[in-house]
Amino acid sequence: MQGIDWAAAEAELDAAGVARLGPLLTPEECGALAALYDEPGRFRSRVVMARHGYGRGEYQYFAHPLPDRVAALRGALYARLAPVANRWAERMGLPVRYPAGHGEFLARCHAAGQARPTPLLLRYGPGDFNCLHQDLYGEHVFPLQVVLLLSRPEDFTGGEFVLTEQRPRQQSRVEVVPLGQGEAAAFAVAQRPVRGSRGDHRVTMRHGVSRLRSGQRHTLGIIFHDAR
Ligand SMILES: O=C(O)CCC(=O)C(=O)O
């Protein structure tokens, strides 16, 4: 994570609700993580998206213990994003504040019955897509999350990561976020503040993946709250 320009990332998060963080995993690490998809023992549950109307394709939530690299990234990214989360909460007039360390935040989730780990691997083939959604898993929500592309961009066509922003009494805005292999993007889970002429207001964000036209695409999702 040494290479990340956090000042630039924070400015982008404030301006657009999404920021690319640059490559955080090597191609070897990406390949090793994507290969875990075929080791069912690593996961607590598998979701076939079409069965729930979530899209097409599938994903799996890691079981404990999380792979070392995933656990380390989750803790380190949380620590850098917590100050942004606190600023956003303050600007949105929300009473919630986030502790500096991820362990303390997880303890809060666990005390409220949100104890199942949420980092996940997603796998898409031709025709697969992920409908616009918000990754909310209970009362406790950390307002930012991270996605990492494990595949090489040349391994697939289509399959763009997209975000929508629904603004009060206005038409929605959409953003497509191109990623390189191992590259991460941080983005708003559900709500974020936007500065307007009369102070801050809240906008609603959703994210998803457009239909894959060819190839295969793997991603790693890092969500900081655990699930009920
Ligand atoms: O596959 C993607 O790019 C999006 C995955 C996703 O929805 C997530 O990480 O929460």
Ligand SMILES: [Fe+2]
């Ligand atoms: Fe998601």
